[in-house]
Amino acid sequence: MLHFMHGVMGSSKTAQLLMQRYNLQQLGLKVAVVKPAVDTRAGADIVYSRVGLKAKAEIVLQPHHSIKEQLMWLAVQRAHNDFQFVLVDEAQFLSPDQVQELADMAEDLEIYCYGLRTDFQSSFFPGSAALLRLAEDIQEVPGGLCWCGKKATMNTRIDEDGRVIKQGEQVLIDNQKKIKYIGLCYKHWRQGRSHA
Numbered sequence: 778m779l780h781f782m783h784g785v786m787g788s789s790k791t792a793q794l795l796m797q798r799y800n801l802q803q804l805g806l807k808v809a810v811v812k813p814a815v816d817t818r819a820g821a822d823i824v825y826s827r828v829g830l831k832a833k834a835e836i837v838l839q840p841h842h843s844i845k846e847q848l849m850w851l852a853v854q855r856a857h858n859d860f861q862f863v864l865v866d867e868a869q870f871l872s873p874d875q876v877q878e879l880a881d882m883a884e885d886l887e888i889y890c891y892g893l894r895t896d897f898q899s900s901f902f903p904g905s906a907a908l909l910r911l912a913e914d915i916q917e918v919p920g921g922l923c924w925c926g927k928k929a930t931m932n933t934r935i936d937e938d939g940r941v942i943k944q945g946e947q948v949l950i951d952n953q954k955k956i957k958y959i960g961l962c963y964k965h966w967r968q969g970r971s972h973a
């Protein structure tokens with residue numbers, strides 16, 4: 778089954794992915810962690826959570842990669858072909874073709890895609906739109922809060938001085954361009970207020 782676990786910035790999606798991986802491995806189940814190459818904040822193959830958990834991704838996916846081919850390659854490396862679970866971090870960066878491929882593979886696999894639903898302008902990422910269309914199970918990872926204490930629903934890009942940015946490219950990775958991402962409630966995103 779294909780699952781889309783979406784959550785706002787700061788909702789600990791990656792921590793949940795890493796805990797799920799740990800629990801599955803404790804049961805002796807075979808897990809592959811997949812990470813799109815566009816996210817290079819913590820090193821090309823490191824899946825990193827702000828709460829301090831991290832792990833090495835089995836597969837770093839380029840936009841043109843077939844996930845199925847990458848998994849077959851991994852199975853050869855590991856001398857087994859019985860992965861039961863695939864966990865995808867930053868799944869908003871998947872291409873629609875890759876999501877379609879996952880949907881087709883999910884007849885035989887449990888595939889959990891963790892990612893953002895929308896970008897800093899509240900538009901869908903192409904990968905997230907494809908996941909919303911094709912995932913059989915869609916769940917929200919809770920816990921993201923605005924500074925006011927209300928539920929955060931809006932992924933917000935801010936500059937060094939905390940100013941809310943509403944124009945620009947869809948994908949700008951933080952720590953490269955002196956920007957950061959935070960979660961805000963709708964009202965404070967609309968007002969452009971990133972702090973009290």
Ligand SMILES: [Zn+2]
Pocket residue numbers: 923924925926927961962963964965
């Ligand atoms: Zn707020």
